[in-house]
Amino acid sequence: MIARPFIQTPHGQRAVQIEFGRPSDADKLRSWRATKDSVSYAMADALEFGKLAGKRWRYYLKRNEAALSFDELKAGIDKVPQAEIGFLVIAKATWSPGPKMLGVAWCRRTWCNHIVLDFLAAHPSTLGPARGYAGIGTALLYYVAEIAGQIGAPLVWGEATALSAPFYRRVLNSNDILDHFFVRDTMVAKMREQLILRSNPKASAKP
Numbered sequence: 001m002i003a004r005p006f007i008q009t010p011h012g013q014r015a016v017q018i019e020f021g022r023p024s025d026a027d028k029l030r031s032w033r034a035t036k037d038s039v040s041y042a043m044a045d046a047l048e049f050g051k052l053a054g055k056r057w058r059y060y061l062k063r064n065e066a067a068l069s070f071d072e073l074k075a076g077i078d079k080v081p082q083a084e085i086g087f088l089v090i091a092k093a094t095w096s097p098g099p100k101m102l103g104v105a106w107c108r109r110t111w112c113n114h115i116v117l118d119f120l121a122a123h124p125s126t127l128g129p130a131r132g133y134a135g136i137g138t139a140l141l142y143y144v145a146e147i148a149g150q151i152g153a154p155l156v157w158g159e160a161t162a163l164s165a166p167f168y169r170r171v172l173n174s175n176d177i178l179d180h181f182f183v184r185d186t187m188v189a190k191m192r193e194q195l196i197l198r199s200n201p202k203a204s205a206k207p
Contacts, residue, residue: 001019001020001069001070001146001147001150002017002018002019003017003018003019003139003142003143003146003195003199004016004017004018004094004199005018005135005139005142005143005195005198005199006135006198006199006200007102007133007134007135007136007138007139007198008132008133008134008135009093009095009132009133010131010132010133011095014093014094014095015094015199016091016092016093016094016102016136016139017091017092017093017094018089018090018091018092018139018140018143019089019090019092020067020068020069020070020073020087020088020089020090021057021068021087021088021089021090021104022068022088023057023058023061025088025090025101025104026053026054026057026058026061026088027054028100028101029050029051029053029054029101029104030051030054040127040128041163042127042128042163043124043127045121045161045163045164046121046122046123046124046127047124049104049119049120049121050104050119050121050123052106052118052119053088053104053105053106053118053119053121056086056106056118056119057086057088057106060085060086065083065084065085065086066085066086066087066088067085067086067087068087070147070150073085073087073109073147073151074150074151077109077113077151081113082111082112083109083111084108084109084110084111085108085109086106086107086108086109087106087107087108087109087147088104088105088106088107089104089105089106089107089140089143089144089147090103090104090105091103091104091122091136091139091140101123102122102123102126102133102136103120103121103122103123103126103136103137103139103140104119104120104121104140105117105119105120105121105140105141105143105144106118106119106120107144107147109151109153113151113152113153113154114153114154114155114156114157115144115147115148115153115155115156115157116156116157116158117141117144117156117157117158118158118159120137120140120141120158120164121137122136122137123136135198137167137171138171139195139198141171141191142191142192142194142195142198143195144156145183145187145188145191145192145195146191146192146195148183148188149188149189149192153188154184154185154188155182155183155184155185156182156183156188157180157181157182157183158180158181159179159180160177160178160179160180160181161179165177165178165179168181172187
């Protein structure tokens, strides 16, 4: 299951490819770097979340509890309905130059068929208005909503930090978000619609 929504880049609107991550993708997270003379709190968080996502991914893979594709996720659920299955979602650039892996999300499907979003991060070099990127995190979140819809998960939830809470408030259209957020089925449906709309080359990429 691959999505190609358009985001804003230094080169204008470009399609970013979002799909399930594989071991080689998790390994690439170790190479994420930020320019030493311009490291912000957001960049530091992105570096940390990227490394943690890769570490968690390798742990689940070692335990045979990770899905490398949507088909594997669905097959795991069909085989063991109460299985907890982890999966990595990655956003890849379809152009160059620039970072190839633009963003990552690490998620878990819980025993009661909810999805937990543990880590979501954009590449450090894409952060900040001057960088010219917008919409990476939103595109990843919409893709997670698509997965939730495909498996019939009625809830996506996760933790919000002081830095990420404004992002979730904006994308989820809720001013009540503090250190956690809940995305229920009605909002999941709206986000899936947005993923389709943003996959139209004429759609406007928004942060």
